[in-house]
Amino acid sequence: MSTPVVKIENLVKRYKELIALDHFSLEIYEGEVFGLLGPNGSGKTTAINCLLSLLSFDKGSVEIFGEEMSPDNYKVKSKIGVIMQNVAVINELTVYENIDYFCGLYIKDKAERKKCVEEAVEFVGLEDFVKFYPKKLSGGLLRRLNIACGIAHKPKLIIFDEPTVAVDPQSRNKILEGIQELNRHGATIIYTSHYMEEVEQICTRIAIMDKGRQIALGTTEELKKQIKNTEKITVELMEQSAELLEEIRALPHVYEAEYIEGRAEVKFSGGKHNLIRLLTLLQQKDIRFGRVYSELPTLNDVFLEITGKQLRDS
Ligand code: ADP
Ligand code: MG
Numbered sequence: 001m002s003t004p005v006v007k008i009e010n011l012v013k014r015y016k017e018l019i020a021l022d023h024f025s026l027e028i029y030e031g032e033v034f035g036l037l038g039p040n041g042s043g044k045t046t047a048i049n050c051l052l053s054l055l056s057f058d059k060g061s062v063e064i065f066g067e068e069m070s071p072d073n074y075k076v077k078s079k080i081g082v083i084m085q086n087v088a089v090i091n092e093l094t095v096y097e098n099i100d101y102f103c104g105l106y107i108k109d110k111a112e113r114k115k116c117v118e119e120a121v122e123f124v125g126l127e128d129f130v131k132f133y134p135k136k137l138s139g140g141l142l143r144r145l146n147i148a149c150g151i152a153h154k155p156k157l158i159i160f161d162e163p164t165v166a167v168d169p170q171s172r173n174k175i176l177e178g179i180q181e182l183n184r185h186g187a188t189i190i191y192t193s194h195y196m197e198e199v200e201q202i203c204t205r206i207a208i209m210d211k212g213r214q215i216a217l218g219t220t221e222e223l224k225k226q227i228k229n230t231e232k233i234t235v236e237l238m239e240q241s242a243e244l245l246e247e248i249r250a251l252p253h254v255y256e257a258e259y260i261e262g263r264a265e266v267k268f269s270g271g272k273h274n275l276i277r278l279l280t281l282l283q284q285k286d287i288r289f290g291r292v293y294s295e296l297p298t299l300n301d302v303f304l305e306i307t308g309k310q311l312r313d314s
Contacts, residue, residue: 003066005030005157005188006051011060013046013212020046021057022212028190033183035203036192037299039311043212044192045085048161052082064157078106081155081187085162087146089134095145096121096130103152120152123178140171147175151182158182159190164198176202196299196311208303215306220299227305228255229297231268233275235282236290240264244285251277 006028013021020043028034036044049055051062053071062069064076089098099117107113121127124144134142143163151158160179164172180202183189193199199206200220208216208223216223240259248257248264253271257264268274275294282289303311 002030004028005065007063008051009061011050011057013050013055013057020212021050024212024214026207026214028188030188032205033179033189033191033203035199035206036190036209037196037199037206038209039194042209044209045161048159048192052080079156081150081153081158083147083150083160083163087142089145089149091134094130095126095132098134098145099148099152102149106153116152116154120148124148125174139166140168143167143171143175147178156187158187161192164193164195194311200299210307216302223299223302224297227297227302228269229267229301229305230270231274232295233266233268233278233292235264235278235292236262237264238288238290244287247281248278251281
């Protein structure tokens with residue numbers, strides 16, 4: 001395979017007693033929209049900061065575009081765009097001036113810079129707000145400004161650290177679409193999030209993180225194939241008995257069945273006609289039931305099977 005755009009090997013980062021990154025490794029290739037998925041505190045931002053040499057680390061190595069990364073490797077830095085988790089813009093500058101300022105760190109030629117800034121404004125849809133100061137922008141618009149500042153110099157590698165947290169659904173969709181468009185125009189993307197749906201929606205490959213470690217890696221399909229769960233069926237039951245639960249557990253391919261409130265939740269591993277078998281059993285035993293739904297595994301199920309915990313905050 002070609003040289004990876006990013007190669008992280010055995011990174012260890014300690015904050016005193018706490019190990020924020022625990023022998024963390026990663027390879028990202030040109031053209032990917034690579035997702036780093038993990039709950040809050042799993043080490044995503046620490047990994048990004050180490051990657052960018054914004055933070056020193058205890059052990060390991062980072063290469064970007066085939067070169068060792070260091071705080072003063074400006075050649076590599078000029079090819080990277082970063083959209084930080086916490087919006088980082090200058091309140092004393094207008095929207096246009098902010099983008100021009102960040103773009104100016106990399107592009108000195110005035111005419112070229114003007115073109116880049118205007119394209120960035122258009123890309124994030126801030127044409128009507130160029131003279132506004134950041135304080136006058138809504139949360140969603142501020143996020144878009146943050147993105148414009150990170151991408152105006154047309155970086156080849158763009159890192160988004162949780163860009164949709166606390167963003168309304170409309171701006172969120174615009175951000176996700178924008179990321180895919182940047183990718184179509186040739187940028188390699190790193191996208192961190194604790195929202196599995198977003199990562200599933202836009203990422204070509206995903207690393208799942210927990211406690212500073214990479215616990216799984218692959219495409220969405222590959223990750224889901226790594227686990228036992230292939231289908232979860234939930235049935236609202238009008239009556240429940242211990243005997244029924246035992247009979248459900250004895251059905252082919254069932255590996256877990258429980259009563260939760262008024263429902264039976266049944267997890268299957270493989271099998272083709274699980275729903276029909278389950279409903280046939282209920283019919284044979286003359287048990288009345290309400291709503292029935294079958295769900296395919298999610299990345300939360302992947303996380304749950306590997307760590308024993310829910311990925312979701314709630
Ligand atoms: P994420 O971005 O996945 O939410 P972080 O990389 O921010 O996770 O944090 C990883 C772990 O390191 C967490 O336990 C967090 O509390 C801790 N941490 C992050 N920054 C610092 C810091 N400056 N000092 C001490 N601990 C920190
Ligand atoms: Mg973070």
